Amino acid sequence: MNQEKPLISVKNLSKAYKMGDIEFFALKNATLDIEKGAFAAIMGPSGSGKSTFMNILGCLDYPTKGEYFLDGVDVLKLTKNELAELRNKKIGFIFQSFNILARTSALENVELPMLYNNSINSKDGKEKAMNALKSVGLAERANHLPSQLSGGQQQRVAIARSLVNDPLVIMADEPTGNLDTRSSYEIMEIFQQLNEKGITIVMVTHELDIAQFAKTNIMFRDGLITENNAVTTRKNAKEEISKLPVINPSEVLT
Amino acid sequence: MRIVNLLKIAYRSLIKNKLRVLLTMLGIIIGVASVIAMLAIGQGSKQNIQASVASLGTNSVMIYPGSSSMGGVRMGAGSYSTLTRKDAEAIVAKCEFVTDVSPVVQKSSQIIAGNKNWHTMVVGGLSQYFSIRNLTIAKGNIFSTNDERTAAKVCVIGLTVSDNLFGANGDAVGKFMRINSIPFKVIGVLERKGQNSFGQDQDDIIIAPFSTVQKRMLTTIFLNSILASATSENDIDKAKEQITSILRTQHKLIPSNEDDFTVRSQADIANIFGSISKIMTILLASIAGISLVVGGIGIMNIMLVSVTERTREIGIRMAVGAKGRDVLVQFMIESVFISVLGGLIGIILGIAVSMLVGKFGGWPVVITPTSILLSFVFSSAVGIFFGWYPARKAASLNPIDALRYE
Structure with a gap:
């Protein structure tokens, strides 16, 4: 792969929503490059367009105009089916509301993306799913249903699910929005570990302390990218967790 | 590989909604079961009717005197006497496609035996009458050609007549009875034949030699009808044609004249009843079919709700x-x-219901493989047809719209 070329490259990306006769631009001419191996946190107040931007990056939504290259592929020229394949193989998406299937065990949830991947057979799939669950520390909860898991654990199932097809980039839309501080830091710890292994992470958040776990911070305001700075005082999740008051030692991720 | 995964996905989602799946299935189960049961009942009654019509003699051909026309006013069939014994003899002599022929005269009469009396139809025919009508003797004998020649006062009676005049278990053979004051000797009792499909008691009959009834009771040369049996079922139409031309010659009818007689076969009557039971079967099947369609709409309903949910x-x-x-x-x-x-499941239930109806309802049922295949194919088609629209709806959703849906 060409190291010179950025993994994600968007130019003049705009997204308009029609409300009656008025066109409202949630995203205005966003231009941004994200290098391979980056850990970017997209920040901004509510309604600043950061989630819209994220959905387009995750190939879940279409821009009104602009250009988007992911790993050298012109995403906006792909058909619906090709987009589905791209989401399946190159992108791992994590949602604020977890979005894991109810009444389906953690293991089956993690297996899900592989059922839509032709290149993995079901035996390997089960093993890979188990390994992914192990890497987020949920191996012994594999057969639990989402209703039997805490929010933090559910989000870790979602992370395991995003990892199983070995994606190039993990996109997370407010992954800690519904979680308490300890669970949030645990998620950040997993993200930092994954990033060290070379996986690119793009994350939307509106919490300053969470953004400080990333390498760069991108600021959004009124649909425009206003800043793109490297984080100067980057925090290490492992250290931060050890600073938290211990409530239940067994809950601490090791 | 892919289809295996999709089967796995579908299986997992079905297993999570057992009750809903079962309730949806119920619509189809009832639909298919009723189609099979209704068709079995319809088929059963059709075969029942065919069997009872056949018991009258499938090969038999009946010739009735034709309608008369007096100054443009046409009377019904049999309203005018045109047939004579000579016609019957002409048919015997010239028609190649008939085996037995018997002229028939009949009169309904009061019969007295001892202190009992009964009213029934007395039929006069030749000894061939029994074979044409598929009548068999239970006790005694049928009359001979000698009885016919001498106009002997003998008769063969049906079981109903025997029961009413000589008691339920009485032996009628050899006993005497008076028909219109004329004493007759009973020489035979017919085998029970039961009701025919028109509800008529076929055992309520007295059969006497033709000449006896004609000469001693009616004193007429005209016949009520001529009965004949065709050489085989396939020859019925040829027999009818030939009989028609023989009788036209016999009656000296010129081409512009209408037939003054009517030739009918048992098959014609069987066809009429066959078509009636066919209509009934179609009616029953369409009612059942509607329930199958309703079941299909149930599937669509659930699948649509399921897509939304x-x-x-x-x-x-x-x-x-x-x-x-x-x-x-x-x-x-x-x-x-x-x-x-x-x-x-519906097929199994349908077969079970049909068998129960057959066993406890006393209704003949015939389960045909066609009806099983038909209902199965139809129910599968219903599933595909009514499943397609909701599936299409689900598939056309945009990922982001589907995710945002609350």
Whole structure:
């Protein structure tokens, strides 16, 4: 792969929503490059367009105009089916509301993306799913249903699910929005570990302390990218967790 | 590989909604079961009617005197006496396609035996009458050609007549009875034949030699009808044609004249009743078919609700890489599974219901493989047809819209 070329490259990306006769631009001419191996946190107040931007990056939504290259592929020229394949193989998406299937065990949830991947057979799939669950520390909860898991654990199932097809980039839309501080830091710890292994992470958040776990911070305001700075005082999740008051030692991720 | 995965996905989602799947299936089960049961009942009654018509003699051909026309006023068939014994003899002599022929005269009379009396139809015919009508003797004998020649006062009676005049278990053979004051000797009792399909008691009959009834009771040369039996079922039409031309010559009818007689075969009557029971079968089957369609709409209903209810799930599946086609196939597999399994259960239930009706309802039932195949194919088609629209709807969703759905 060409190291010179950025993994994600968007130019003049705009997204308009029609409300009656008025066109409202949630995203205005966003231009941004994200290098391979980056850990970017997209920040901004509510309604600043950061989630819209994220959905387009995750190939879940279409821009009104602009250009988007992911790993050298012109995403906006792909058909619906090709987009589905791209989401399946190159992108791992994590949602604020977890979005894991109810009444389906953690293991089956993690297996899900592989059922839509032709290149993995079901035996390997089960093993890979188990390994992914192990890497987020949920191996012994594999057969639990989402209703039997805490929010933090559910989000870790979602992370395991995003990892199983070995994606190039993990996109997370407010992954800690519904979680308490300890669970949030645990998620950040997993993200930092994954990033060290070379996986690119793009994350939307509106919490300053969470953004400080990333390498760069991108600021959004009124649909425009206003800043793109490297984080100067980057925090290490492992250290931060050890600073938290211990409530239940067994809950601490090791 | 892919289809195995999709089957796995569909199986997992079905197993999570057992009750809903079962209730949806119920519509199809009832639909298929009723189609099979209704067709079995319809087929059964059709065969029943055919059997009872056949008991009258499938090969038999009946010739009735034709309608008369007096100054443009046409009377019904048999209103005018045109047939004579000579016609019957002409048919015997010239027609190649008949085996037995018997002229028939009849009169309804009061019969007295001892202190009992009874009113019934007395039929006069030749000894061939018995074979044409498929009548068999239980006790005694039928009359001989000698009885016919001498106009002997002998008769063969049906079981109903015997029961009413000589008691339920009485032996009628050898006893005497008076028909219109003329004493007759009973020489035989017919085998029980029961009611025919028109509800007529076929055992309520007295059969005497033709000449006896004609000369001693009626004193007329005209016949009520001529009965004949064709050489085989296939020859019935040829026999009818030939009889018609023989009788036209016999009656010296010129081409512009209408026939003054009517030739009918048992098959004609069987056809009429066959078509009646066919209409009944169609009626029953269409009612059952409607319930199958309603069952299908039930599937569509559930699948549509399911699509709406599971919009988020569809969104999640698409977000992790499911193509529209994958979602379509998943929903199709679910609805086809429901209808096919429902169809199979319905077939078993339908057969069971038909057998119960046959056993306890006293109604003849015939389960045909065609009806099983038909209802099964139809129920599967219903599943595919009514599953397709909701599946299509699910597949066409945009991932982000599906995910945002609350």
